[in-house]
Amino acid sequence: MSENIIEVRNLTYTYSQNNQPTLKNLNLDIIKESWTSILGHNGSGKSTLVRLLTGLKEPDSNSQAQIKINGIAASEEKWFDIRNDLGIVFQNPDNQFVGATVEDDIAFGLENRNIDPDEIEKRIKEVLDFVNMSEFRKMEPSKLSGGQKQRVAIAGILAIRPKVIILDEATSMLDPQGRNQIHQVIQEIKAKYQVTVISVTHDIEEATKADDICVLSDGQLVKQGTPKEVLIDENWLTEMGLMLPFAKQLAVELRQHAIDVPRDILDESELVEYFWKLNSKM
Amino acid sequence: MDRFLLGQYIYGNSYVHRLDPRAKLLGTFAFIILIFLANNFWTYGVIVLFTLFAAYMTKISAKIYWQGLRPMLWLMIFTVTLQILFTSGGDIYLKWGIITISQYGIINSIFILVRLSTIIFMSTILTITTPPMLIADAFASLLKPLKKVKFPVDQFSMICSIALRFVPTLMETATKIMNAQRARGASFNDGNIIKRIKSIIPMLIPLLINSMKIAIDLAESMTARNYQLGEPRTQFRRLRWHKTDLYVLYYFAILTLLLIVLRRF
Ligand SMILES: Nc1ncnc2c1ncn2[C@@H]1O[C@H](COP(=O)(O)OP(=O)(O)OP(=O)(O)O)[C@@H](O)[C@H]1O
Ligand SMILES: [Mg+2]
Numbered sequence: 360m361s362e363n364i365i366e367v368r369n370l371t372y373t374y375s376q377n378n379q380p381t382l383k384n385l386n387l388d389i390i391k392e393s394w395t396s397i398l399g400h401n402g403s404g405k406s407t408l409v410r411l412l413t414g415l416k417e418p419d420s421n422s423q424a425q426i427k428i429n430g431i432a433a434s435e436e437k438w439f440d441i442r443n444d445l446g447i448v449f450q451n452p453d454n455q456f457v458g459a460t461v462e463d464d465i466a467f468g469l470e471n472r473n474i475d476p477d478e479i480e481k482r483i484k485e486v487l488d489f490v491n492m493s494e495f496r497k498m499e500p501s502k503l504s505g506g507q508k509q510r511v512a513i514a515g516i517l518a519i520r521p522k523v524i525i526l527d528e529a530t531s532m533l534d535p536q537g538r539n540q541i542h543q544v545i546q547e548i549k550a551k552y553q554v555t556v557i558s559v560t561h562d563i564e565e566a567t568k569a570d571d572i573c574v575l576s577d578g579q580l581v582k583q584g585t586p587k588e589v590l591i592d593e594n595w596l597t598e599m600g601l602m603l604p605f606a607k608q609l610a611v612e613l614r615q616h617a618i619d620v621p622r623d624i625l626d627e628s629e630l631v632e633y634f635w636k637l638n639s640k641m
Numbered sequence: 642m643d644r645f646l647l648g649q650y651i652y653g654n655s656y657v658h659r660l661d662p663r664a665k666l667l668g669t670f671a672f673i674i675l676i677f678l679a680n681n682f683w684t685y686g687v688i689v690l691f692t693l694f695a696a697y698m699t700k701i702s703a704k705i706y707w708q709g710l711r712p713m714l715w716l717m718i719f720t721v722t723l724q725i726l727f728t729s730g731g732d733i734y735l736k737w738g739i740i741t742i743s744q745y746g747i748i749n750s751i752f753i754l755v756r757l758s759t760i761i762f763m764s765t766i767l768t769i770t771t772p773p774m775l776i777a778d779a780f781a782s783l784l785k786p787l788k789k790v791k792f793p794v795d796q797f798s799m800i801c802s803i804a805l806r807f808v809p810t811l812m813e814t815a816t817k818i819m820n821a822q823r824a825r826g827a828s829f830n831d832g833n834i835i836k837r838i839k840s841i842i843p844m845l846i847p848l849l850i851n852s853m854k855i856a857i858d859l860a861e862s863m864t865a866r867n868y869q870l871g872e873p874r875t876q877f878r879r880l881r882w883h884k885t886d887l888y889v890l891y892y893f894a895i896l897t898l899l900l901i902v903l904r905r906f
Contacts, residue, residue, distance in 0.1 A: 457863055462877075470876065
């Protein structure tokens, strides 16, 4: 049985200006060292969930909410300990830089953890190499492209050697190329370090590559499972306000032309393989 | 929009560039105080030579210094004119109501001109050879003794460095808002001064709202990265004194000596 790194029970959260809760009795388990995508329509509560998972917001006080991360039960005094192993990349790269230069920004998280300057120096080198940004080390963040900014933000998170990395639409402001680079960096991180990656996204293609998908709707977890399990039903996906992966869009069209493409096909390569088989049968 | 008073940092590798920012900051302060020792043509001459020497050591072209000084030109002309017109003493060349142009007035105004321009010049040398971040670091480092009287030095230096870090971001936002409003027909460069100031106001409100949003995002990001108010944290950028920083002391010792000797003439 796989171990859970995050366990959420009965999570309810209401923004003080609103009278309806944004998250309603949400239950969620995240498998250790998995890559989990969180999907959901605009306003379904994804970013709110991220804020609660990082202690930026506290659950409603009259609720029975429980959050357990990496074996530590969350409480006000424990958040600093929990966050020691937690790295978050937000959507807007401009507003999350603290340092005046790339290296200063990476150092920020390490300085907060009281890490020795010589060790900081070593880690800056390592993580900048990893995200391929070494030559920009002395640059001001405002002079970087969006994709480069997000790579620096990821480097800054990587430097603290986190156990969990949370990305809240980290690629939504990037062009397809920048997006692909970030996806590649995350794949490499997964391969090299033992981390759990939680990625909030509107990019359904990205989600097809995840180990696990959670779908939120109106502040509740409505489905969780592997991409094959979650993304099988096109009608349901549309109902949830989600896009269809390109291969599935194509499959829907093909079915209208009496080619019965199996429903569990999620990406182009599987589709191509299916055609090969179809071809050899004819 | 992107030119600042006193000139912006220009990358370089001269002796002055490599000096410890604290040495430069203290040197600039010391210079400003030492100027008040000057009282005659000799001493002011030494001050001017010292300034030119320091500027020469930065290996930065005179043109760039001129650009740094130019915004202050009006202030200087204004001060000098006041001095000439309202100081009396010595031979009087012209008298008209309360206005007199006298020998002392002219000499005084020359001295004041030298004082003002060398102070601005020296500050320009500081800002042109030192990145703002390092000036902030130096400032914080020199304030450290204030910790003893419970002055929040670390928070203060964090505030300074964040403010500096967000200058380009705010500039960018301001430009974006101006362009957006230009696209809808606003103009920022026409009309008299009152009209121009009025046209800035509708720009300030979105800028303010934007800054609030940035501040909220930044605060979340800092918390998420485990920044804790008042907790001990290490400092990655460390300032270290080098032997070459000591030369500054010699230069200033020589300057002081010259001024003390020459002011008797
Ligand atoms: N600061 C806030 N104050 C009040 N209400 C808020 C605040 N932030 C979000 N909300 C509300 O909470 C709900 C969920 O917002 P949230 O940002 O979590 O959604 P999301 O799933 O991240 O959406 P998106 O895909 O657009 O990022 C929305 O209805 C929103 O209006
Ligand atoms: Mg969101």
